Amino acid sequence: MRSAVSHTLKRKFAQTFDLPPAVLLDQAAIHLFGDTEAKIVNHKGLVQYTTTCIKTRSSQGLIEITGEDLEIVSFSSSEIKILGVIRQVMLK
Amino acid sequence: MTSLWLWWQGYVTIRLRGPGLERLLNKIADLDIVLFQVERLTSDVVIARLRVQDFRRLRPLVRDSHISVSILDKHGAPFLLRRFKLRGFLAIGCLLSFLLIMYLANFIWFIEVSGNSTLAAETLKEALEDLQLRAGMVRSAVQPRLIEVELLKRFPDLAWAQVEVQGVKLEVILTERDGLDVEQAGPGHIYAAADALITELLVLRGTPQVRDGSTVRKGELLISGEYYDHRGVKQFGAAQGVVKGRVWYEGVGEAALSRWEAVKTGRSHRQYVLAIGPLRVPLGRSYPEETHLREAREWSLSLGRALVPINWSRINYHEVEYVRTAVPRDQAERAAYELAWESLRRQGVAEELVLEERSWVEAVADADGIRVTVQVEVLEEIGLFMTH
Structure with a gap:
């Protein structure tokens, strides 16, 4: 209950001061560069890593990227950079 | 993708093998360790790259898990330096090679002449040699502007000369004149270039001043540029025509009827010379050319097309006496x-x-x-x- 209130307040604050909600709400950001490169910022951990599917946790739920020859080119606590043929990006 | 900075810091390629690799990867990331090129080989094998200093921090994480970690390869400057440390002579060799290359880069090794179609290559070569331009000369001694001016002075057929130093190569780019364009040259007359007996006279424009069979002196006017056009108006233009004549040369x-011949006395001496660029180190004494015939043989070090300025010479001095013969x-x-x-x-x-x-x-x-x-x-x- 308290977290829902805090979430609403933060969103309102972001809207009032025209700030990016991702910063205040600790949301994950997914950047897609064509269909060969993806960058997930502010993830909460890797769940599954295969060459056809990469799943990561985020404050919004599970981010699933499917494709072919997927490879994590850099992996840190805040960012995952993926290369390969990206077919689908899902938020579950 | 590994950056130059990562290479400079040094990095290792590791193999992680075991169940629940994703959990370990998350734990590694939590320690603020960045993994690069994380490749999934099989369901229980992942290959990743990380900085050398981060690798030591993996130990406590791996100790508590069922995952084995092994180093597959080491890359970067620290490992290269360590290898050089173990192989001192290799490092010295590399350093000396580098210094040698730096030293050799101060000389001109190739001279390339282009754009000459009627000018003989041999003539140009002689002219360049006369201007002290030769392979093996110091780059700083080349004065491109001076050579360009001198070339244009020596060869009036040249319309343009450009001398450029490109690394160890000196490029001489020439453009020859297409021939004198009389229209562009403006009004003028045709004069005799030598003393001659005229055998053929063909006037295309202008007024002839001589006839077939005339004897002319050098500099005499042959065809005047002044003429009357079809309307009878006096014009002054560029004289044009062909004047052929018999010219004498001597x-x-x-x-x-006699010459001095050198006859060997039978006494000879040998000398070796090591030459490194402009530096010559003679091993043994040399003898004057007035009393000795010199017979030299040279061995130069070459690397493909490039000539390295190191050579070894063997010089035989044969003592001679000069005898007069008819x-x-x-x-x-x-x-x-x-x-x-x-x-x-x-x-x-x-x-x-x-x-x-x-x-x-x-x-x-x-x-x-x-x-x-x-x-x-x-x-x-x-x-x-x-x-x-």
Whole structure:
């Protein structure tokens, strides 16, 4: 209950001061560069890593990227950079 | 993708094998360790790259899990330096090679001439050598502007000369004139380039001042640029025409009837010389050329097309005595005749254009030699256009 209130307040604050909600709400950001490169910022951990599917946790739920020859080119606590043929990006 | 900075810091390629690899990857990331090129090989094997200093921090994480970690490869500057530390001579060799390359880069090793179509390569080569331009010279000694000016002065047929130093290569780019464009040259007359007997006169524009069969002196006016056009108006333009004439040339050659021949006494000495660029280190003494014949053999170090300025020479000095011997008269005459013809060739006479040739032999004043004079008559274009 308290977290829902805090979430609403933060969103309102972001809207009032025209700030990016991702910063205040600790949301994950997914950047897609064509269909060969993806960058997930502010993830909460890797769940599954295969060459056809990469799943990561985020404050919004599970981010699933499917494709072919997927490879994590850099992996840190805040960012995952993926290369390969990206077919689908899902938020579950 | 590994950056140059990562290479400089040094990084390792590791293999992680075991169940629940994603959990371990998350734990690694939580320690603020960045993994690069994380490749999934099989369901229980992942290959990743990380900085050397981060690798030590993995130990506590791996100790509590069922995952084994092994180093597959080491990359980067720290490992390279360590290898050099173990192989001191390799490092010294690399350093010396680098210094040698740096030193050799200070010289000109190739001279490339382009754009000459009528100018003979040999003539250009001689001119460049005369201007102290040769392979092996120090780059800083090259004065491109000076060479360009000198080339243009020496070869009036050149419209443009450019000298560029590109690394160890010196490029001489030339552009020759297409021929004198009389229209562009402005009004002028055609004069005789040499003393001659006119055999053919064809006027395209202008007024002829001589006739077929006239004898003319060098510099005499042949075709005037002044003429009357079809309306009878006096014009002054560029004279055009063909004037051919018989021109005489004379060449003189001298040859001695005796010569001094060097006869070996049988005594000889040997000397070795090591040359590194401009530095020459002689091993053994040298002997004067007045009393010794010099016989040298050189070995140069070459790397493909490039010539390295290191060579080793062996010089044999043979002691000689000079003895005077007589030269047969016919041999001397032949030699003098050849010299006379050389002199004619230098004046621009081509043997195939000679209509008539005369020669005579005289004794020189001290009677120890002969002089051969060759006179030739050549048919050639003698008209020389000059602007007014």
